[in-house]
Amino acid sequence: MQYAEWEPHYREILEYFGFDRAGDEEAARILASLLDCDNLISLVTIADGNEVTVCGNAPCLKKDLDAIHGVVFAADAAAEVLDDAGILPDAVFTDLDGATDRLIEMNRQGTIVVVHAHGDNIPLLKHWVPRFPGRIVGTTQAAPLPHVHNFGGFTDGDRAAFAAHELGAARITLAGFDLDDKDVDPLKRGKLFWARKLLALIGITA
Ligand SMILES: Nc1ncnc2c1ncn2[C@@H]1O[C@H](COP(=O)(O)OP(=O)(O)OP(=O)(O)O)[C@@H](O)[C@H]1O
Ligand SMILES: Nc1nc2c(c(=O)[nH]1)N=C(CO)CN2
Ligand SMILES: [Mg+2]
DSSP: OOHHHHHHHHHHHHHHHTOOHHHHHHHHHHHHHHOSSOOHHHHHHHHTTSEEEEEOOSTTHHHHGGGOOSEEEEETTHHHHHHHTTOOOSEEEEOSTTOOHHHHHHHHTTOEEEEEEOTTOHHHHHHHGGGOOSOEEEEESSSOBTTEEOOSOSSHHHHHHHHHHHTTOSEEEEESOOTTOOSSOHHHHHHHHHHHHHHHHTTOOO
């Protein structure tokens, strides 16, 4: 989704959660300064024209493992569930709130880490980004910058689906999504509410 189309949704999200746009913009500038190259072309190469399974981290992911096929995009901690099952994700979309050294190892083995900057993860960006040994792509939910892209989307899971859509995936299938999960805190419930609303914009019912 182009930024001009995304921006009104972003404005609504800021208002809904009370997040600060200036913080998101500062985080995007910091991420840009931490990245010395852009691996967008690698992400395009794996997604364009291909079937992509986007894996969220709902408890049902373990039951959905058999349905995973094609290119695998993992949302944050879903990557570790996949890794435990012997599936190395092609890309992990993360705002780093669940990052561990296992993500470093997956990145070393070839997984592209798509790092999202926002106003509440600046210390995590500074800690983790310089430590990744492999390919990184930067994203923001605010205006894009050189090396820091905005494909649309908000939570790690729906952003992965927006990226697949924007980068030309032939088909997008979800695994490990339970957006009605009641076993989550109120902030997460709000995020899952938005994930459903946003996925509908790109024709995905979840
Ligand atoms: N029931 C669920 N609980 C958690 N995540 C879910 C669920 N269903 C789908 N997802 C998707 O899986 C993604 C990764 O989940 P994880 O628990 O690792 O969350 P997170 O890193 O805290 O997410 P975020 O940073 O987006 O808030 C979420 O961003 C969301 O899009
Ligand atoms: N400012 C801000 N932006 C976000 C946040 C967050 O906690 N704060 N969480 C996200 C992942 O769900 C995506 N974007
Ligand atoms: Mg996260």
